[in-house]
Amino acid sequence: MNQRYPSVLLENAVNEFARLPGIGRKTALRLILHLLRQDDTLVDSFAQSLIALKHEVKYCKVCHNISDAEVCPICLDKSRDSSTICVVENIKEVMAIENTMQFKGQYHVLGGIISPIDGIGPADLEIESLVKRVSHGSINEIILALSTTMEGDTTNFYIYKKLAPYDVKVSMIARGISIGDEIEYADEVTLGRSILNRTLFNESYRM
Amino acid sequence: MNQRYPSVLLENAVNEFARLPGIGRKTALRLILHLLRQDDTLVDSFAQSLIALKHEVKYCKVCHNISDAEVCPICLDKSRDSSTICVVENIKEVMAIENTMQFKGQYHVLGGIISPIDGIGPADLEIESLVKRVSHGSINEIILALSTTMEGDTTNFYIYKKLAPYDVKVSMIARGISIGDEIEYADEVTLGRSILNRTLFNESYRM
Structure with a gap:
């Protein structure tokens, strides 16, 4: 009209x-x-x-989450486990996971996922800075918490390969969330359980 | 949450x-x-x-439609019939009726309808200024084009009574639009026809 x-x-x-x-x-x-x-x-x-x-608005220098200060409250929180990092697409997922109260580690916000159709490649995301964080050596585990879509899988693989040279466990949140669903819309119980039941990357993809 | x-x-x-x-x-x-x-x-x-x-933003001094000038283009348009005034709730209805291209008169925008539940009474609407326009004597017909809801009916009745002392025909757009539907979502054909087939106020309400 x-x-x-x-x-x-x-x-x-x-x-x-x-x-x-x-x-x-x-x-x-x-x-x-x-x-x-x-x-x-x-x-x-x-x-x-x-x-x-x-x-x-600022972005946390460490995890790239939105923040009012140079470093966000989650990264500054000494009571949290700084050896476990949950990798998420965006701040919506940080908020969703924080709401489950099942995760006491820190985050790394990629700012998107690899999506050739939208012209988003690895260089557009905060993947290099994740590798840098891991290369400092104090991180035991990286939990990949991306959406269970083709783009999410692609990004998971890319990050897994990038982290292969380092002595770090790479896990994924459990696939309790049905394939094709987006993480931000999952209910808190399912999302919380999927963090507790995370599986090793190799086992998830049956490699 | x-x-x-x-x-x-x-x-x-x-x-x-x-x-x-x-x-x-x-x-x-x-x-x-x-x-x-x-x-x-x-x-x-x-x-x-x-x-x-x-x-x-300004409101037209004559019809109270949103306007960039003191008087809106529709009221200034000499080719339009200034003796027929279509009374509508809001500017959305002006736009919807204009899109039908079936109406060549002018408008009067009430700025709402009488709705006691929302605390909107006759004094909150541009009803007095409508009566004033009619009292100047150059208007032949008032077409009521309000939504076919209880609030719309109440407002129709109120305006009808206010205009009773004056020598002016009061009509309503045809009830081709199903009861309970809002005017702005009607399709153009139905809305256009309902303007052409308008009925006298008395006949509409079977008085």
Whole structure:
């Protein structure tokens, strides 16, 4: 439907909103008309929170998780096991795993998975810095907690091969999560159990 | 799920986004992580478009539609029939009716419908200004094009009674749209036909 908007300002705002994934033009219009009914201060704080996030957010120097400081609270936490590192795609998975309260190690956020179709190769991800962390020698185990998709498998293999020269155990979270599902949508019990029942990389792939 | 966010900035942005209707915290997080992957300029223009809209948008002095000027293009259009006014809830309905290309009159945007449950009474809507437009005497017909819900019916009745003292025909769009459906989601053919086949207010309600 070729919508004609009564205001250029409105059309601009709809265009900006409709760029977001999963937001169509009708939804964008609905959200914007909702914002128009709110106080000025509310809309300003909405817009400012996005600007502040985009300009001021930091990424932890160690694990690349989003952080307000140079090093994130999880990496700074002395009570956590720094010899076990859980490799995840994104911060959503860190949050999901933290919510299971089954994992007391640290994380490494790749920032994505290898996906040739989206033009994402190993160099676009934080894989080199993972190898560097492992090469320092104080890490016993790497737990791969990527989505059980073809891209996840590819990334698992790539990391496994990159870590082969080092004396480190590489494990994967248990495949309690059905193939094709995404980790962030798994329920907490399944996700927590899959961390406890992780299997050695070789056994997982029957090599 | 009691999510713990690794960054206060991130949490603030998620909170702001999750205030929007129909946007939960998981969707908010997904949208924000998408924005984080974009260029700074893109996020800035997104935020600025909202601020600009909120602070600079005007409402047409005549019909209360959103407008960039004091009087909207539809009210200024001399080729349109200024003796027929279509009363709608919101600008979404103006856009939907304009898209049918079946209506050549003008509009009056109420800014909502009477809904006691949401605390919206007649005084919160542009009903007085509609009566004022009618009282100037150059209007032949008022077409009520509100949603066919209980709130819509209530508002129809209220406006009908308010306009009773004046020499003006009050009609309603045909109930081709099933009861309970919202006007903005009707298809263009049905919506266009319902404008052409409008019935007199009395006949619609069998009074």
